[in-house]
Amino acid sequence: MQDTTIPHWLSKQADISPHCSAIELVNGQRLTFEELKNQSQTYAKKLADWGVKEGFHVAILSTNKQEMIVAIHALSYLKAVAVLLNIRLTKDELMYQLNDADVCFLIYPEELKDKASSLSIKHQASYTEIHQRHPKKIALAKEIRLNDPFTIMYTSGTTGFPKGVIHTYGNHWWSAIGSALNLGIHDQDKWLAALPLFHVSGLSILIRSVIYGMPVYLLEKFNKKAVHQAIINDGVTIVSVVTVMLQQLVEELGTNQYPTTLRCFLLGGGPAPLPLLKQAKKLNVPVFQSFGMTETASQIVTLNANDALKKVGSAGKALFPAQVKVESSDQTIGEIYVKGPMVTSGYYKKPEATNKILKDGWLATGDLGYLDDEGFLYVVDRRNDLIISGGENIYPSEIESVLSGHPAIKEAGVTGISDDKWGEVPIAFVVTNTQIAFDEVMNYLREHIANYKLPKEIHEVAALPRNASNKLVRSQLRHIRKE
Amino acid sequence: MQDTTIPHWLSKQADISPHCSAIELVNGQRLTFEELKNQSQTYAKKLADWGVKEGFHVAILSTNKQEMIVAIHALSYLKAVAVLLNIRLTKDELMYQLNDADVCFLIYPEELKDKASSLSIKHQASYTEIHQRHPKKIALAKEIRLNDPFTIMYTSGTTGFPKGVIHTYGNHWWSAIGSALNLGIHDQDKWLAALPLFHVSGLSILIRSVIYGMPVYLLEKFNKKAVHQAIINDGVTIVSVVTVMLQQLVEELGTNQYPTTLRCFLLGGGPAPLPLLKQAKKLNVPVFQSFGMTETASQIVTLNANDALKKVGSAGKALFPAQVKVESSDQTIGEIYVKGPMVTSGYYKKPEATNKILKDGWLATGDLGYLDDEGFLYVVDRRNDLIISGGENIYPSEIESVLSGHPAIKEAGVTGISDDKWGEVPIAFVVTNTQIAFDEVMNYLREHIANYKLPKEIHEVAALPRNASNKLVRSQLRHIRKE
Numbered sequence: 027m028q029d030t031t032i033p034h035w036l037s038k039q040a041d042i043s044p045h046c047s048a049i050e051l052v053n054g055q056r057l058t059f060e061e062l063k064n065q066s067q068t069y070a071k072k073l074a075d076w077g078v079k080e081g082f083h084v085a086i087l088s089t090n091k092q093e094m095i096v097a098i099h100a101l102s103y104l105k106a107v108a109v110l111l112n113i114r115l116t117k118d119e120l121m122y123q124l125n126d127a128d129v130c131f132l133i134y135p136e137e138l139k140d141k142a143s144s145l146s147i148k149h150q151a152s153y154t155e156i157h158q159r160h161p162k163k164i165a166l167a168k169e170i171r172l173n174d175p176f177t178i179m180y181t182s183g184t185t186g187f188p189k190g191v192i193h194t195y196g197n198h199w200w201s202a203i204g205s206a207l208n209l210g211i212h213d214q215d216k217w218l219a220a221l222p223l224f225h226v227s228g229l230s231i232l233i234r235s236v237i238y239g240m241p242v243y244l245l246e247k248f249n250k251k252a253v254h255q256a257i258i259n260d261g262v263t264i265v266s267v268v269t270v271m272l273q274q275l276v277e278e279l280g281t282n283q284y285p286t287t288l289r290c291f292l293l294g295g296g297p298a299p300l301p302l303l304k305q306a307k308k309l310n311v312p313v314f315q316s317f318g319m320t321e322t323a324s325q326i327v328t329l330n331a332n333d334a335l336k337k338v339g340s341a342g343k344a345l346f347p348a349q350v351k352v353e354s355s356d357q358t359i360g361e362i363y364v365k366g367p368m369v370t371s372g373y374y375k376k377p378e379a380t381n382k383i384l385k386d387g388w389l390a391t392g393d394l395g396y397l398d399d400e401g402f403l404y405v406v407d408r409r410n411d412l413i414i415s416g417g418e419n420i421y422p423s424e425i426e427s428v429l430s431g432h433p434a435i436k437e438a439g440v441t442g443i444s445d446d447k448w449g450e451v452p453i454a455f456v457v458t459n460t461q462i463a464f465d466e467v468m469n470y471l472r473e474h475i476a477n478y479k480l481p482k483e484i485h486e487v488a489a490l491p492r493n494a495s496n497k498l499v500r501s502q503l504r505h506i507r508k509e
Numbered sequence: 510m511q512d513t514t515i516p517h518w519l520s521k522q523a524d525i526s527p528h529c530s531a532i533e534l535v536n537g538q539r540l541t542f543e544e545l546k547n548q549s550q551t552y553a554k555k556l557a558d559w560g561v562k563e564g565f566h567v568a569i570l571s572t573n574k575q576e577m578i579v580a581i582h583a584l585s586y587l588k589a590v591a592v593l594l595n596i597r598l599t600k601d602e603l604m605y606q607l608n609d610a611d612v613c614f615l616i617y618p619e620e621l622k623d624k625a626s627s628l629s630i631k632h633q634a635s636y637t638e639i640h641q642r643h644p645k646k647i648a649l650a651k652e653i654r655l656n657d658p659f660t661i662m663y664t665s666g667t668t669g670f671p672k673g674v675i676h677t678y679g680n681h682w683w684s685a686i687g688s689a690l691n692l693g694i695h696d697q698d699k700w701l702a703a704l705p706l707f708h709v710s711g712l713s714i715l716i717r718s719v720i721y722g723m724p725v726y727l728l729e730k731f732n733k734k735a736v737h738q739a740i741i742n743d744g745v746t747i748v749s750v751v752t753v754m755l756q757q758l759v760e761e762l763g764t765n766q767y768p769t770t771l772r773c774f775l776l777g778g779g780p781a782p783l784p785l786l787k788q789a790k791k792l793n794v795p796v797f798q799s800f801g802m803t804e805t806a807s808q809i810v811t812l813n814a815n816d817a818l819k820k821v822g823s824a825g826k827a828l829f830p831a832q833v834k835v836e837s838s839d840q841t842i843g844e845i846y847v848k849g850p851m852v853t854s855g856y857y858k859k860p861e862a863t864n865k866i867l868k869d870g871w872l873a874t875g876d877l878g879y880l881d882d883e884g885f886l887y888v889v890d891r892r893n894d895l896i897i898s899g900g901e902n903i904y905p906s907e908i909e910s911v912l913s914g915h916p917a918i919k920e921a922g923v924t925g926i927s928d929d930k931w932g933e934v935p936i937a938f939v940v941t942n943t944q945i946a947f948d949e950v951m952n953y954l955r956e957h958i959a960n961y962k963l964p965k966e967i968h969e970v971a972a973l974p975r976n977a978s979n980k981l982v983r984s985q986l987r988h989i990r991k992e
Contacts, residue, residue: 210693
């Protein structure tokens with residue numbers, strides 16, 4: 027059996043559609059596929075001059091910038107693997123990922139120089155420093171083998187240990203094709219990326235762009251006015267959003283209507299509140315709910331245009347190349363399993379963790395849901411105790427583990443509570459050894475975990491709710507708060 | 510490395526779009542994807558009752574009928590391989606293919622019963638006979654492994670020995686995806702199939718249909734009025750044609766215009782005359798020329814919407830997952846090579862013939878052409894001496910071989926001459942041992958080769974043009990005729 031080989035996707039698109047827009051920025055700047063290819067190839071040769079080569083793991087710590095896209099494609103021309111770092115993580119969190127992923131080079135924009143310098147990784151360079159380098163004369167990849175690894179992104183899962191999800195080119199390819207078969211491919215499509223490119227929800231837009239020959243409308247960060255401007259004046263047809271963004275957009279829209287050119291808000295990042303979906307439907311806002319995780323290279327179950335209005339609240343059906351099933355003892359709610367060529371083949375250097383979630387191609391998502399009588403998926407509960415706050419995944423176990431590291435804290439429990447702005451926010455419960463001030467705990471936490479993970483409340487309790495096996499029952503934590 | 514697995518494509522589409530049209534007939538009849546799935550699954554179980562099972566090679570001898578589509582999908586549910594036979598072949602030609610492909614069962618429509626009965630293949634049944642059978646209770650395929658073989662179709666190539674091209678599910682899948690990335694996928698698409706489904710140009714429309722969730726508008730055979738009716742009144746958006754069809758359609762169109770819903774005539778089957786392409790352009794007829802062969806599972810190089818009018822006469826660029834190159838000593842015209850996951854991995858039981866044309870994934874097409882400075886392919890000459898007549902491939906060597914079998918004929922040479930109606934027709938040159946009448950030769954030929962292959966002229970000559978190595982120089986034959 028042969029590994030499937032295709033031409034390098036950016037080179038190919040530059041050949042087919044040299045003068046079409048690949049990237050559009052809010053200031054009106056645009057880059058064609060030919061320009062993007064040329065810049066990426068030159069960039070690859072400059073990186074090669076720093077010593078980057080095939081098989082190297084190169085981390086990118088960056089906000090959504092054109093240079094980040096160039097850097098990602100450049101790494102593919104070198105057959106190096108891009109490790110995409112969440113810029114909101116603390117130094118400790120980043121160092122864990124850099125070490126775990128065997129990263130040997132770090133790339134970042136000028137404004138993150140301080141953060142990058144604080145990381146003990148010897149070989150690193152800012153975008154500007156790379157640009158100043160001379161391109162090395164080397165041969166670049168002309169083809170892509172779908173089974174080769176392309177990116178690594180970290181996700182914590184339920185164990186509290188972040189694990190590097192390996193995405194092959196094939197995972198990204200099949201994800202893009204699955205999405206195309208669901209949404210169609212229209213000549214005028216333009217996809218807005220306001221989600222971070224270091225998450226698969228953002229990165230997948232870039233991949234679709236090079237495969238479909240479609241411009242990405244890139245925002246450095248989400249801003250409701252900028253998104254509206256892009257939809258109303260700049261012809262954006264598809265926007266990837268998480269609940270908190272959709273909420274703000276619908277609010278901002280008021281009683282107005284979007285132009286008919288807007289054909290899809292692709293909604294990811296956890297179940298959305300039904301009232302919001304109903305309001306969107308009332309306003310003719312085309313919301314396509316979806317379900318996916320880093321391990322599935324973005325959406326793997328998505329509503330389509332025909333069903334978006336009929337099945338409000340459902341995440342839809344598995345994309346064409348994928349399958350979904352729910353395993354339950356009573357034929358109703360159970361764990362959601364998915365299968366398909368977009369699903370990761372595993373975590374980097376974590377065969378045990380991989381084997382735990384992947385069996386015969388089926389991925390145990392940890393999320394609970396059910397299929398209705400027409401086979402539409404409804405997600406009813408997040409993977410175990412996952413908190414999704416403004417589209418970011420927060421794993422209680424991770425915060426608990428840091429809290430328990432403080433000498434004054436004996437044990438800790440973390441759970442999520444609903445929040446008007448962020449969907450959910452974490453709150454913590456601690457059993458202490460000695461008295462300790464809230465501020466002191468928060469300062470300690472700030473040193474170790476990213477800001478978005480900081481608990482909004484910390485409650486001192488006499489004991490944590492535990493079951494017969496002495497396992498923490500996080501679902502009961504919020505009841506303690508109410509008492 | 511794992512074999513890529515996807516859900517069974519028809520079951521999947523029936524799940525996603527149960528009530529959408531899968532097949533539409535000229536009489537207004539339609540079949541939804543759910544109905545097509547149910548019929549195909551029942552058909553599979555009936556075939557199983559005849560003993561058909563996984564790995565069996567089952568031949569289908571049929572015109573374009575709904576039952577043929579059902580039979581093809583039924584075989585996929587059984588993991589059997591469909592051997593698709595050209596109904597225009599003679600008994601001898603068919604027997605060669607049936608034996609070579611190890612066919613153990615033959616399916617045909619009632620009206621071809623006589624032809625089928627004349628073939629010495631023990632297990633055979635008409636559509637009606639299969640329908641009357643009781644469905645056997647067996648488990649059907651739920652998934653498709655892309656590396657599994659799905660169809661075998663015969664092509665003669667230059668050696669005169671017909672060879673069975675094996676298409677895996679993956680070859681068909683990638684072909685459909687490559688086409689989608691070129692033409693886009695629009696909600697209202699409806700693809701007209703007037704080309705025979707036993708050719709890959711016709712069959713590929715069925716595969717796109719189940720993958721895109723798009724109706725096939727099926728014609729039993731080409732008829733310019735029916736095609737116009739389908740485009741003008743029935744919303745057909747894409748039509749696969751060969752030159753002779755396009756010619757008739759453009760003639761029939763006169764000074765009228767097609768509705769804007771028609772977005773593509775996908776033109777295959779050999780280079781088209783430039784005057785026709787220019788006239789089509791003048792009339793705003795959207796012709797997308799393409800290049801492909803059975804070995805590439807249909808088109809592999811195709812013009813796109815942007816370039817169709819700019820590059821009249823070109824076959825375009827390789828589809829997204831494919832590559833094309835021209836090998837020549839002087840950087841101009843040379844042999845065309847193609848590569849991509851839609852390219853067959855070889856001929857059935859013919860490793861030598863396979864190795865002759867396939868090296869490192871590159872397929873030597875035998876056709877001559879060049880790439881212009883923007884990388885567009887222009888095909889200047891057919892594979893060796895191939896004659897393309899009304900979209901059917903005719904290999905001179907095959908006719909020569911039959912002619913030489915006649916006791917009165919010492920040697921024979923065949924070439925093509927241009928023909929107003931068919932594009933090209935074969936003519937023959939024979940060196941005789943004893944005198945023989947034209948009619949006698951023709952009667953002899955009719956017994957052995959399909960009608961469309963019959964030479965339109967037979968010239969008796971003293972000697973055939975041969976080169977220094979005594980090899981027949983077919984290109985000089987037409988000059989003898991003029992003398």
